[in-house]
Amino acid sequence: xxxxxxxVTEAPAVEAVPKRAMTLGYGTSLVVLAALILTPLFVKNFxxxxxxxxxxxxxxxxxxxxxxxGSGQFSLGQxxxxxxxxxxxxxxxxxxxxxxxxTLPVAGVICxxxxxxxxxxxxxxxxxxxxxxxxxxxxxxxxxxxLGFLEHWTGGVQGLVVTKPDAPFxxxxxxxxxxxxxxxxxxxxxxxxSVNLLRSRSxxxxxxxxxxxxxxxxxxVNVALYKTLAFGVSAGITGIAGGLxxxxxxxxxxxxxxxxxxxxxxxxMVVGGVxxxxxxxxxxxxxxxVPNIAEGISKGLSGAVFGVLLFLVIYLVPHGARQxxxxxxxxxxxxxxx
Amino acid sequence: xxxxxNQVLAxxxxxxxxxxxxxxxxxxxxxIDHLNFAxxxxxxxxxxMSWQMMQWGVPYWWAFILTxxxxxxxxxxxxxxxxxxxxxxxxxxxxxGFIALFAIVNSVAGLIWxxxxxxxxxxxxxxxxxxxxxxxxxxxxxVGVTVLLLAGLYFFFQFTRIGLAMRAAASLPESARxxxxxxxxxxxxxxxxxxxxxxxxxxxxxxxxxLEPNMMGGVLIYGFASAVLGGLSSPLGAVIGGFLVGxxxxxxxxxxxxxxxxxxxxxxxxxxxxVLVVKPAGLFGRPIVKRV
Numbered sequence: 001x002x003x004x005x006x007x008v009t010e011a012p013a014v015e016a017v018p019k020r021a022m023t024l025g026y027g028t029s030l031v032v033l034a035a036l037i038l039t040p041l042f043v044k045n046f047x048x049x050x051x052x053x054x055x056x057x058x059x060x061x062x063x064x065x066x067x068x069x070g071s072g073q074f075s076l077g078q079x080x081x082x083x084x085x086x087x088x089x090x091x092x093x094x095x096x097x098x099x100x101x102x103t104l105p106v107a108g109v110i111c112x113x114x115x116x117x118x119x120x121x122x123x124x125x126x127x128x129x130x131x132x133x134x135x136x137x138x139x140x141x142x143x144x145x146x147l148g149f150l151e152h153w154t155g156g157v158q159g160l161v162v163t164k165p166d167a168p169f170x171x172x173x174x175x176x177x178x179x180x181x182x183x184x185x186x187x188x189x190x191x192x193x194s195v196n197l198l199r200s201r202s203x204x205x206x207x208x209x210x211x212x213x214x215x216x217x218x219x220x221v222n223v224a225l226y227k228t229l230a231f232g233v234s235a236g237i238t239g240i241a242g243g244l245x246x247x248x249x250x251x252x253x254x255x256x257x258x259x260x261x262x263x264x265x266x267x268x269m270v271v272g273g274v275x276x277x278x279x280x281x282x283x284x285x286x287x288x289x290v291p292n293i294a295e296g297i298s299k300g301l302s303g304a305v306f307g308v309l310l311f312l313v314i315y316l317v318p319h320g321a322r323q324x325x326x327x328x329x330x331x332x333x334x335x336x337x338x
Numbered sequence: 339x340x341x342x343x344n345q346v347l348a349x350x351x352x353x354x355x356x357x358x359x360x361x362x363x364x365x366x367x368x369x370i371d372h373l374n375f376a377x378x379x380x381x382x383x384x385x386x387m388s389w390q391m392m393q394w395g396v397p398y399w400w401a402f403i404l405t406x407x408x409x410x411x412x413x414x415x416x417x418x419x420x421x422x423x424x425x426x427x428x429x430x431x432x433x434x435g436f437i438a439l440f441a442i443v444n445s446v447a448g449l450i451w452x453x454x455x456x457x458x459x460x461x462x463x464x465x466x467x468x469x470x471x472x473x474x475x476x477x478x479x480x481v482g483v484t485v486l487l488l489a490g491l492y493f494f495f496q497f498t499r500i501g502l503a504m505r506a507a508a509s510l511p512e513s514a515r516x517x518x519x520x521x522x523x524x525x526x527x528x529x530x531x532x533x534x535x536x537x538x539x540x541x542x543x544x545x546x547x548x549l550e551p552n553m554m555g556g557v558l559i560y561g562f563a564s565a566v567l568g569g570l571s572s573p574l575g576a577v578i579g580g581f582l583v584g585x586x587x588x589x590x591x592x593x594x595x596x597x598x599x600x601x602x603x604x605x606x607x608x609x610x611x612x613v614l615v616v617k618p619a620g621l622f623g624r625p626i627v628k629r630v
Contacts (some may be wrong), residue, residue, distance in 0.1 A: 068430070102485060108490065121437040121611065121615045124618050125615070125618060126374075126615055126618075128367075128373055129566060129614055129618060130568065131373070131561060132563065132566050132610075132614075133611050135559075135562075136563075136604075136607035136608070136610070136611060138605070139607065140492070140603070140604035140607060140608075142603065143601060143603065143604050156340035168397065207533070237378065240574075263437060266434070266437075267432075267434055267437055269430075270431055270433070270434040271434070274428065274430055285535045288612070300445075301445050301446070301449055302445065302447045303441040303442065303444055303445025303448070304441065304442045304445040304449075305444050305445075306438075306441050306445075307437075307440070307441035307445070308438070308442065309441075310437070310438035310441070310443075311420070311438045314424065314427065314431050314434055314435055314438070315423060315424075318426075318427035318431045319427075319428065319431075320431075
């Protein structure tokens with residue numbers, strides 16, 4: 001409202017998370033891993049399917065976490081990359097009969113390219129403006145997928161049906177269980193790669209951009225390159241998650257990838273703790289199970305119950321699951337000392 | 339040429355909707371530095387309240403005034419009860435709070451008034467305006483109210499003490515506190531005003547898009563886009579942005595082949611992103627200079 005230029009000291013919108021605090025301890029990681037490997041042996045197929053989706057959304061939240069928690073850029077457009085990945089996998093599997101496992105790297109590479117390209121104009125934007133640009137991408141994606149001249153490939157509004165793969169080598173596993181372990185293997189691989197990425201030179205460069213862009217560029221960090229790379233990597237991982245999602249749900253359609261998905265992924269990141277990679281799975285659990293619980297409590301008011309639960313979470317732990325983990329860590333340290 | 343003029347006129351008519359909403363968006367952005375995702379839902383709820391009053395037999399203008407007052411109080415209450423405790427939480431947590439508020443308001447409105455589409459009266463009548471088929475008296479009235487609102491806001495911010503205090507609190511909170519401005523209450527006031535403007539926008543939009551709990555979804559997106567296009571720090575920019583988006587959307591739908599209703603939105607958004615890439619602070623926003 002005033003004509004004067006505003007001069008601000010740039011306070012980072014995303015809190016600085018030291019890189020050691022980004023992962024779980026060695027022992028805890030093993031316990032979580034064991035739980036993830038053993039649980040499916042004792043539960044029903046539907047629960048296995050839900051756990052598969054848990055891992056898939058976990059990957060997508062992880063990807064957003066690398067972008068926001070790592071490089072400090074917002075995105076409300078992750079659903080667009082998820083959709084591109086899902087459609088890549090579905091089209092390759094159904095039109096070209098490519099093996100499902102081989103479609104995932106392709107989906108990843110295509111989404112990396114898409115993210116990298118989108119990152120270029122996004123370089124000029126930050127904060128709320130970047131959020132709006134990505135929001136626009138997410139809104140446009142379902143419409144683009146419905147376009148007439150793509151209909152031969154995408155199946156238009158109807159979408160495509162994807163066949164679920166059988167377990168290979170005659171392993172005595174049900175389709176659901178095989179897919180779960182397959183997803184688990186992919187997720188672990190990506191998780192380890194992400195942790196290493198953030199601990200590397202590139203990861204430090206990203207975090208320096210997050211904490212203070214001007215200082216980072218003064219220290220010789222190629223801000224433009226790393227920001228677009230972060231977009232690319234994040235989109236690539238989201239794309240792989242999308243591909244896995246297409247196989248697990250056995251169906252892709254434009255209306256499965258609306259802005260609601262992007263908002264869910266965002267909520268998942270906040271609940272899990274921004275910048276804390278293991279929190280991704282907690283956030284993913286929140287966005288998968290809490291709407292179901294809300295529906296269980298009250299059919300008509302499920303939205304309100306979801307909102308109230310989300311409010312409760314952000315009041316009690318404004319920093320998400322990371323805060324819980326920190327408190328737990330301090331408690332165990334205290335117990336050990338006594 | 340006549341087609342062009344008519345389409346521009348129709349664009350201004352839709353643009354008035356976006357301009358109203360954009361004004362509410364800018365108000366809240368001035369006060370709290372965030373885009374409030376629940377803004378549209380709050381406006382929808384206000385509109386339903388006024389509808390309910392009219393069902394009980396309250397005349398239109400009384401319902402209008404009562405709703406604006408109630409929305410103002412409601413906005414302040416929401417800030418005091420829900421968002422003040424989050425003032426120290428990270429920015430992204432606040433955004434999650436807006437999403438939660440969105441879900442709650444939408445769901446509660448659906449439960450009270452159900453999801454059927456309702457007619458909403460207009461005080462301006464809906465006959466053609468000055469003989470034009472494309473713009474009705476209601477839409478002309480809407481443009482008029484938007485301009486009045488803008489003038490009122492300009493007067494408030496430029497010539498009243500409290501307007502000055504709000505501007506100070508928004509631009510430099512710490513210095514504002516030092517000269518004795520209660521910045522916390524200025525934020526609450528910003529919420530109240532945004533909520534009241536949203537209520538006016540909702541009551542003007544409802545006769546056009548019809549009243550139902552999801553009526554604001556599309557409008558809010560355009561409202562955001564308009565506000566960002568015009569520059570989030572400028573109410574005048576937001577209104578001009580609203581009209582520009584409305585006009586452009588109509589022209590794109592008319593003149594670019596292959597753009598039906600489906601592609602209007604992506605094209606309008608693509609335009610906005612292009613503008614932002616060239617002018618990152620929006621058309622009328624003031625650039626922010628950062629230092630280390």
